[in-house]
Amino acid sequence: MQGYNVLMIFSPDMNRLLMCKRRKDPYKGLSSFVGGKIERGESGLEAAYRELAEETGIVQDNVVLQHVMDFTYYWQNCYVEVYAGRLKNDVNLQGDEHELYWSDMEQNFFDMSLFAGEGNIGHMVEQVKMNRNRLWED
Template identity: 70%
Template sequence: MQGYNVIMVYNPNMDRLLMCKRLKNPYKGLSNLVGGKIEAGESGTEAAYRELFEETNISKDDIVLHHLMDLKYYQQDCYVEVYFGKLKRNVAVSGDENMLYWSDLNHNFFDMSLYAGEGNIGHMIEQVNMCRDKLLVDFDK
């Protein structure tokens, strides 16, 4: 079963989320979270930090990632590990795989004509919102 990750990166005020506009399939033209494959012999956390750096130039020094949830797709023989974090400070993001941008959080992330993942991005954001107070304490540790 192939493993993947998605990474939710919030700005220091937790009022913006790092998104990318997909330049290739799947989901070409739609907004998505950053992430990628978990390689053989690599832990999910290691893969999340590696993918985050490769796609955005955000390093382990800039953010602490927390494992939020996993999604398992039996028919596609894959699973997705979901990570989130709040940047410790404002950083310049850069990458050449997809167009990166900061999104306000007042959008309908369940809109599948704009966002990849069949509504999962909206679900993930709601999960973070449900435990926001606890997360803010955890982020500051």
């Protein structure tokens, strides 16, 4: 079964969320989280930090990732690990695979005309909001 990850990266003040506008299918033109494939021999967390650095320029010194949840898609023979992290300081984003931008937290992340994932992005954001104090101390 192939593994993938998605990364929810919050600004230091938790008022913005890093998103990417997809330039290719699936979900071309819609916004999503950054992420990618977990390579053979790599732990999920190692893959998450690698993908984050490759796609955004954000390195492990900038953020502590926490494993939040998983999705298993048996019909597609894959699973997705979801990680969240709060930046320690502002960073300069560097990436060219997809257009990177900061979204404010007032967005309707369940809007499937704007966001990929059939509502999963909204679900993931709500889980972090509900458990904010368990994830990061203000």
